[in-house]
Amino acid sequence: MKLNLNIRKEIRIAAALIALSFLIAFSERKQGGALCKDIVVEIENINDNHFLDEADILRLVEASGQTLKGTSISRIDLKAIEKKLKYDKHVKEAELYGDLKGNLIVNVELRRPIARIVQEDAPDAYISEEGIVMSISEKFTSRVVIISGRFVKQLLEKGDLMKFEEGKKLMEMLDFIREDKFWNAQIAQMDINSKEDITIYPQITGQLVEFGSPDNYEFKFKKLMVFYKEILPQKGWTKYERVNLKYEGQVIAE
Known part of the structure; x- marks a missing residue:
């Protein structure tokens, strides 16, 4: 008797799994075969960095060269559109898919800036938390540490700080500053010369900080904190x- 009950239970479980698989497959076929009725743009973390809005994303999607509305979603080259979106340096991730209503969902995650590059003879730029150099936007100004000096030309030429050793060192220091509540509020600007020597302009105290290279940055910030707490x-x-x-x-003070 127990054997029959166990067999029946296993049959019911197997039937439920088959039905679930059928529903999933049916749903996927319906989404893929549906005609694109509308394009819905979803932007993550837009409140943190409003570099691009829905209209900007929609223009990039429509500039893909594909006919979207009225076309079966399964026949749209979604990967090509995702690639085009990510070609814009402000876009970190992009994913496109169809829903059951026939909407083409465009989900985009924007990059977060952690520093702003400022130079006299060329447009400003931002550095993202991944180290990517991206253009500024008239729509949004991020309140982040400013980086100036001759070294910024090298940053702009490379385009990605994580692709060369000096850039990696600077990114480590910027991450340290960003994650520390005091230093993030205290440091307004970093001027970096061609030899990677950094001069820090603080927000509150009036002293210029001749920091030197980013090497041993944690130890140097500890020395600076001692200066603030004990000397001043x-x-x-x-x-x-x-x-x-x-x-x-x-610590030499003059």
């Missing part, structure tokens, strides 16, 4: 014009 309260916040962290084991 005793000597006065306006006594020094600059502080030098370049030399190991020393």
Whole structure:
């Protein structure tokens, strides 16, 4: 008797799995075979960085050269459109798919900026959290640390900080600043010369910080914190014009 009950139970489970598989397959066929009635744009993290809006994404999709509305979604080259969208440096990820209503869903994730490149003789640019250099937008201005100086030309030429050693070092330092609440609020600008020497312009204290290269950045920030906590309260916040962290084991204030 127990054997029969177990067999019946297994048959019911198998039947349920077959029915579920059929429904999934039917749903996929229906989505793929449906005609594209409309294009729906979904943008993730748009409140964090409004570089592109729905109209911008729609223009990129429609510029793919494919006839979309009225065409079976299964016949649209979705991968080609995704590739075109990701060609825009502001776009981190793009995914296209059809829903049961015949809508072509365009889901886009935008890159987040962590620094702004400023130069006198060329347009500004942003650096994303992945190290990608991307153009500025008239739609949105992000309040991030400013990077200036001769070194920025090299950043612009490379286009991706993670593709060369000096860029990787700078990205590590920028990530450290961004993840630390105090330094993220304190550092307004970093001027970097052709030898990678960094001068930091702080938000609150008046001293220029001659930081040197990004090497040993954590240790240098620890030295700077000691200067802020122990030296300035005793000597006065306006006594020094600059502080030098370049030399190991020393903090030179002038």
